[in-house]
Amino acid sequence: MYQSTEPVPVGTAVPPARRRSPRRVSMRRLPYAVLKHRTGAAGKCADRATADRWFPPDPDPRCPDEGERAAYEDYARALCAGCQVIGECLELALRDESQPDVQAHGVFGGLAPWVREALVRARLAVAS
Ligand code: SF4
Numbered sequence: 001m002y003q004s005t006e007p008v009p010v011g012t013a014v015p016p017a018r019r020r021s022p023r024r025v026s027m028r029r030l031p032y033a034v035l036k037h038r039t040g041a042a043g044k045c046a047d048r049a050t051a052d053r054w055f056p057p058d059p060d061p062r063c064p065d066e067g068e069r070a071a072y073e074d075y076a077r078a079l080c081a082g083c084q085v086i087g088e089c090l091e092l093a094l095r096d097e098s099q100p101d102v103q104a105h106g107v108f109g110g111l112a113p114w115v116r117e118a119l120v121r122a123r124l125a126v127a128s
Contacts, residue, residue: 027091035092044083053079055106058113073112080110094120 027035040046045054056075059068080086090109097104097120104113104120111119 027087032095035088038085038088039092042085043089076107076112077110079107086110
């Protein structure tokens with residue numbers, strides 16, 4: 001889902017990932033390449049053999065079922081629980097999904113796509 005393949009330049013000092021993200025604002029200061037590097041290196045979902053688990057079928061948007069959505073959100077939280085780079089992952093997803101041609105899909109940062117869409121809308125509203 002990540003659009004950029006921007007590599008971390010050789011010799012770049014990549015700060016170590018934090019176990020938790022106490023302040024989202026600090027993630028917003030990190031370069032895209034650092035976020036991508038950290039999530040690729042330390043994400044719980046980095047094992048391609050199980051990658052499909054992060055892309056469960058989305059609930060039908062034409063017929064939103066609150067129970068189905070709540071179950072998806074619980075699943076997303078549990079799936080990413082304990083991931084060392086959950087803050088970096090969410091920031092990366094929000095940046096990607098802020099692009100006009102990108103639609104949120106799958107689980108990133110422990111959140112369902114519609115939850116991230118709401119965060120993106122809020123972020124864009126603040127920025128405008
Ligand atoms: S927060 Fe979830 S989606 Fe993001 S890197 Fe960790 S396990 Fe993967």
